[in-house]
Amino acid sequence: MSNKRIKIFFIRNFTIDPLFDHIQNILKKKYLNANFFVSSYDNATIEVLNKNSEIYKIKPDLIFVFLNIDSDIDFLNNKEKSKFFNNFYKNINIISSNLKKLNSKICFFNIPNLENADQETNIFFRKTNELIKKISKKNSFGYLDLASHVYKVGYDNFYSYKFWKLSMFPFKELGIDILSKIISKHIFLLYGHQHKLLILDGDNTLWGGILGEDGIKNLKIGENYPGVFYKNFQKLLVQLKKKGILLSLCTKNNLSSIQELFRSRKKDLILKLSDFSAIQSNWKPKYQNINLILKKLNLSAKNSIFIDDSLFEINSVKKIIPELDTLLMPNNASDFNRTLLDFVNINSFNLTVEDKKRAQLYVDEDKRNKEKIKYSSFTNYVKNLKIILNVNRNSTKDIERLSQLTQKTNQFNTTTIRLSSDQMSQLIKNSKNNTDVIYCRAKDKFGDMGIIGLAIISICDDKVVLKNLLFSCRALGRFIENAFLQYLFKYMLNKNIFNIECDFILNKNNKIAYDFLIKNNFKLINLKKNNYIFKKKINKLDLDKKFNLIKTI
Amino acid sequence: MQFNENKLKLLISKILKVKPNQIKNNSGLGQSSNWDSIGHLKILLAIEQEFKINFGDKEIISIINYRNIKNLIKKKITNK
Numbered sequence: 001m002s003n004k005r006i007k008i009f010f011i012r013n014f015t016i017d018p019l020f021d022h023i024q025n026i027l028k029k030k031y032l033n034a035n036f037f038v039s040s041y042d043n044a045t046i047e048v049l050n051k052n053s054e055i056y057k058i059k060p061d062l063i064f065v066f067l068n069i070d071s072d073i074d075f076l077n078n079k080e081k082s083k084f085f086n087n088f089y090k091n092i093n094i095i096s097s098n099l100k101k102l103n104s105k106i107c108f109f110n111i112p113n114l115e116n117a118d119q120e121t122n123i124f125f126r127k128t129n130e131l132i133k134k135i136s137k138k139n140s141f142g143y144l145d146l147a148s149h150v151y152k153v154g155y156d157n158f159y160s161y162k163f164w165k166l167s168m169f170p171f172k173e174l175g176i177d178i179l180s181k182i183i184s185k186h187i188f189l190l191y192g193h194q195h196k197l198l199i200l201d202g203d204n205t206l207w208g209g210i211l212g213e214d215g216i217k218n219l220k221i222g223e224n225y226p227g228v229f230y231k232n233f234q235k236l237l238v239q240l241k242k243k244g245i246l247l248s249l250c251t252k253n254n255l256s257s258i259q260e261l262f263r264s265r266k267k268d269l270i271l272k273l274s275d276f277s278a279i280q281s282n283w284k285p286k287y288q289n290i291n292l293i294l295k296k297l298n299l300s301a302k303n304s305i306f307i308d309d310s311l312f313e314i315n316s317v318k319k320i321i322p323e324l325d326t327l328l329m330p331n332n333a334s335d336f337n338r339t340l341l342d343f344v345n346i347n348s349f350n351l352t353v354e355d356k357k358r359a360q361l362y363v364d365e366d367k368r369n370k371e372k373i374k375y376s377s378f379t380n381y382v383k384n385l386k387i388i389l390n391v392n393r394n395s396t397k398d399i400e401r402l403s404q405l406t407q408k409t410n411q412f413n414t415t416t417i418r419l420s421s422d423q424m425s426q427l428i429k430n431s432k433n434n435t436d437v438i439y440c441r442a443k444d445k446f447g448d449m450g451i452i453g454l455a456i457i458s459i460c461d462d463k464v465v466l467k468n469l470l471f472s473c474r475a476l477g478r479f480i481e482n483a484f485l486q487y488l489f490k491y492m493l494n495k496n497i498f499n500i501e502c503d504f505i506l507n508k509n510n511k512i513a514y515d516f517l518i519k520n521n522f523k524l525i526n527l528k529k530n531n532y533i534f535k536k537k538i539n540k541l542d543l544d545k546k547f548n549l550i551k552t553i
Numbered sequence: 554m555q556f557n558e559n560k561l562k563l564l565i566s567k568i569l570k571v572k573p574n575q576i577k578n579n580s581g582l583g584q585s586s587n588w589d590s591i592g593h594l595k596i597l598l599a600i601e602q603e604f605k606i607n608f609g610d611k612e613i614i615s616i617i618n619y620r621n622i623k624n625l626i627k628k629k630i631t632n633k
Contacts, residue, residue, distance in 0.1 A: 017591045018598055167594045173602045
């Protein structure tokens, strides 16, 4: 990870500074460093409105909007409460509508209800959180559910009335600990530390007992105590899979025994063998099996967690693959679910259809790779995949996924400009003003890859300017990107436009997009450091029949 | 639990990012640029956690320098 210092700005109305050392210590474990900045206590909204204020000078990478409501609010009468909250809603709206213009990642905290507050107050809190959630979703802001963390440990354990009144610092030790963890987790998510794969041990992790010693029928899993904890752990794993996390099995057992276990205890087990995107069941050292799993799924160790109940296994794997996150399961299976949920970094907000079927995408990809070996010619292999490219233009039905593509695609991405779903929606709505959002979905005989390519173009007189061109890595290398470019050429020729330009901002990751344009005979003009324009004159000769093997509709 | 002055000095010096021997009896809130209101708050929070004590409402406003803090912790630990 780079040594870059992340600039983190807190829009806040209370003392938050004591958290920073704690957050910094957690970030350091993943080689991240941060500088923290804060708004003033009582003028956050005015600062956001003032374009000369610190927040606009600093240009933070990440902004947290973290507001607290004084528990004394409960002492106000209903009219005063209503006035306070209406003002509060206004402030939230002003803050969000101004911040979204900044090129920063933004994240809102919700606000837990007060303990023992009257019903009227709680209704206001509920409305506040509904508003925060709505704004976050609409603008693709992060949304941190502080309330659920507070309810889990209890309001009194989290908040300190004493320090709140003394220094406007509202948290107790436990609150500091939990908050530092959830803020760090969110930072990790944004900086590529999202977990995508769980590598799971079997014995005493997925079920109680040791398969080779206790025998299939004596393993603890099912409705009875303590088997129910393992069953519930498996339920959690299925839930995580639905959120796009891949599961793999890495166990020291004979594969045939594992197959027999999943067959004969089918009723007790929640997981099926087919839920695992990769299985390594043998007696080799676990690090070897883990490396094979990572290679097979084309995932990096830093995005994966190895989960095992044995400290020996955890330590020996960690020694060989230090960048892999490891999780030692606690002695009591009743603590499994909480242990995993506390540890895993997943972005559960704004999940797209593509996220939910990620596991299936990997299974399909595995089949494609196996198929590839059968063909001596790459063109024949692609032809046989029977790829269909479905191109859409200015459609509003896939805004979430398009926004996500701009945010997640790093390699084949000409500008890496990230757009929120709100910004994407605006672009599409403005499409009449000579801007086009063109995107494609690819399917082949093995499955649907989903929406994998996007071009944002603007048409100025006699030329098309590619404001951004991007492709999901999983679809690259099968001529799909070429077929999409061909579509763009045809689209231009039909409009009698013969000049195309592509804005390009070079960074350490997107060389692949740079090479693609060079290969397609775009001419390069360097504007200033890392900023380029690629230009090309097109004619009918640029329509290459070779790419007709991909059917474009 | 025995009161350990080195532990207290180390704790405060870490928070204020100074050397332990720079912490004197009259060091305290407003006496140096590091020991500002946020630094003071961090010290109070860390002491409650580290020495497993709970400052009372009146106590917390009476401890504004190292000497006060040290004496109060000693007293609270002995009375435990």
